[in-house]
Amino acid sequence: MMKKIALIYMGGTFGCIGDPLSPMPAEQFIPKLQHILPLDQQIECFVAPVIQDSSACTATDWLKLIQYIQQLQLQQFQHFVIIHGTDTLSYASAVLSRFLGQSAHVVMTGSQYPLLNAAGDNTREFTDAIDNLNFALDCTVKYPVGVYLAFHHHLVHAQTALKIHTTELDAFNGVNAAQPITLSSQYHIVQENDISKAATFNCLSLMAQPIAIEQQIANLKNLQQHPPHVLILQGFGTGNLAVNQEFIATLHAIHAQGCAIVLTTQVPFGTINQHYAVSEWTQHANIIISDCLGHADLYAKALKMYLQYDSVDQWHAHWHDSV
Structure with a gap:
């Protein structure tokens, strides 16, 4: 039976266009993203509660994302792929891992190059966005419950993720997902007071x-x-x-x-x-x-x-x- 996947877009280089790069509005980007999705998977696209450059992300943004995932879980989604900017992707991955524990299949990803060309009317001639996305989509239905980071054909436990290079395609390291390790397993349902309190962290x-x-x-x-x-x-x-x-x-x-x-x-x-x-x-x-x-x-x-x-x-x- 085909597993339905919630693909959540949160911004980052992945969805940028122009020269210099700037984000394409999510409502314009999502239809273009849908156009390149594999046809052999049941994927539904969603826009994260906060869309912004990941260097500006804070705890409140990730808690809102977790809350959104937990709401989708109530709609029978158990497989998630998150597109996120690479600057704070390791932090986002670790926060999601700490709060979601082993409650769902979640794979974080992003890209060093945009999906679309400068004009935003076609896919970019050279990009790692498509490979990273397809790899993440494949991993979310093949690996056990947990939170992972997929990048450049490497899947690591999200809680161990570390950005190791500013520009290379092989930009992240961590403990390989196939290697068993002791991870945080406590599921924390994010409430509004958590988000309010996190703003002062x-x-x-x-x-x-x-x-x-x-x-x-x-x-x-x-x-x-x-x-x-x-x-x-x-x-x-x-x-x-x-x-x-x-x-x-x-x-x-x-x-x-x-x-x-x-x-x-x-x-x-x-x-x-x-x-x-x-x-x-x-x-x-x-x-x-x-x-x-x-x-x-x-x-x-x-x-x-x-x-x-x-x-x-x-x-x-x-x-x-x-x-």
Whole structure:
């Protein structure tokens, strides 16, 4: 029996025309998109609640998308392909994975080149858009429930996705979808209050640089004046940072103002290893050790924690729950 697929368009390079590129209005683009869809699949096209360049996307946009998917699920859709811009595609993928869990078959995709030519009246002579879309459509009916990212004939678990190149067709990496890994499985039904609360979500990532510790402390003290909801410290290697008592005291002061501090690594692949020196000082510095599958996944988990818990103490108590 043919499975019906909801194809949701959210903008990005995929739907741009002109030189320089600019987005074609969705109501004009969708009929052209329908024209190139494979005839051997039952596909219905939808326009996402928010259409914009992905560099401008925030948590509220992805939560509205999730809410839209959950509404379509009530209409008996269980297979979804999302066309999204590549700039924040890894973040979108991780957020959808954290909130949808194993509730549906969802494949994210996009393209490095537009589907249409500059005039917008025909398909572009050279484009990866058609290949990426057909690959995503094929994957959504062949793979188990879960959220995936399909790009340049590679399918990866969405929660692990990472953009690794700005312009090459092979632009994303992550854990291959055929490889079993432990993923977030908790389904979260997005409510209007989630979207409202997400609008104020303030997440700041501070990548450590090889500078004197006095300068590191000075940077933290600047943040201490107006701390975000969550401060992500990207350490070296397995999460190592040079610290002293003043550094730790400054972290305590930031934490005391309701800021959740999470330690991760700036290295793209691999996780924090507690067998190294990093583990000693973290035990009494009021910080959380990341257990996420990548930087975008850490953002997604922090967002979900922010929506679920009101105090930083609750973050510490529930961080290692299956969020």
